[in-house]
Each structure stands twice: as structure tokens, then as C-alpha cells.
Amino acid sequence: MIVDNTQTQMRKGILEYCILSIISRGEIYASDIIGELKQARLLVVEGTLYPLLTRLKNNGLLSYSWKESTSGPPRKYYQITPAGLEVLNKLDTTWEELVFAVRTSMEGRGETSDVKRQTSGIRSETSTEGDIQNTSENEQ
Numbered sequence: 794m795i796v797d798n799t800q801t802q803m804r805k806g807i808l809e810y811c812i813l814s815i816i817s818r819g820e821i822y823a824s825d826i827i828g829e830l831k832q833a834r835l836l837v838v839e840g841t842l843y844p845l846l847t848r849l850k851n852n853g854l855l856s857y858s859w860k861e862s863t864s865g866p867p868r869k870y871y872q873i874t875p876a877g878l879e880v881l882n883k884l885d886t887t888w889e890e891l892v893f894a895v896r897t898s899m900e901g902r903g904e905t906s907d908v909k910r911q912t913s914g915i916r917s918e919t920s921t922e923g924d925i926q927n928t929s930e931n932e933q
Contacts, residue, residue: 804835810888811835812845813873813881816855820870846871854880 808830815821815829823842830837849855854877859867873881 807888808835808837808841809845809849810881810884812842812849813854813877813884816871816873817878817881820858820872822868822870826871849877853877 811830811833812826815826823839823846826846827837827839827842830842846855850857850871854874855871856874857869857871860870862868
């Protein structure tokens with residue numbers, strides 16, 4: 794169905810942005826990234842996450858370090874690099890532009906206010922940047 798395909802493509806389009814946002818808060822283990830994405834209702838499996846993390850690392854946006862674990866083998870913890878922070882800041886701007894574009898294109902529709910509330914709610918849950926939350930609150 795076309796709706797399912799469009800929804801999948803939209804989620805794929807923001808997945809890297811969400812992953813960079815999560816990792817920007819501090820080093821994190823991959824399974825914890827999956828947990829945060831699930832909490833944000835972006836259901837992701839390891840088979841999706843690990844190739845994405847590898848691509849982001851190969852592009853210089855992430856690094857990782859091995860840490861000993863008390864419950865098994867060492868674990869790989871991911872950190873964002875300065876280049877990753879630069880990309881994340883650009884994606885923050887792009888996100889704001891996309892939110893504005895969607896809201897503007899929906900003006901005059903009966904459901905516009907519901908969509909604005911839903912969009913703001915999603916951004917508040919997944920956002921870690923105070924200025925982004927403040928911007929979305931000001932836009933309402």
C-alpha cells in the first residue's frame with residue numbers, strides 16, 4: 794500500500810538524525826540506542842541499526858571505544874565526533890525547515906491543529922536540544 798511505503802520512507806529519512814541526536818548526549822551502547830528509538834516509537838532492529846552505525850562511523854560522524862562489561866564480553870560504546878556534531882547542527886536546521894514546510898503546506902486543512910500538536914509532541918520526546926524545543930513551542 795502506498796501509505797505504508799511513504800511512512801517507511803519518512804521514518805528511514807529521519808533515523809540517522811535521531812541516532813546522531815541520541816549519541817550526542819554522551820557515549821552509549823547500541824542496545825541502549827535501540828531502546829531509546831523504540832521509546833520514541835521508531836521501531837528499529839539490530840539488523841537496521843548496526844549498518845547505520847557503521848556507515849556513520851565510516852563517514853567520520855561517530856567513533857567508538859570498547860569497555861569491559863561485568864556481564865560478559867567487552868561492549869562497544871559510540872560517541873559523536875566534532876564532524877558529527879557539525880552535521881547534527883545542520884540537520885537541526887533542516888528539521889526546522891521541514892517542520893515549517895509541512896505546517897505551511899497543511900494550512901487550511903481541518904486537521905492542521907491536530908497535526909501541529911502531534912508534530913510538536915514527537916519533537917519534544919525525541920529532541921535533546923533546548924533551543925529546538927523552545928522554537929517549536931514558539932511556533933505554536
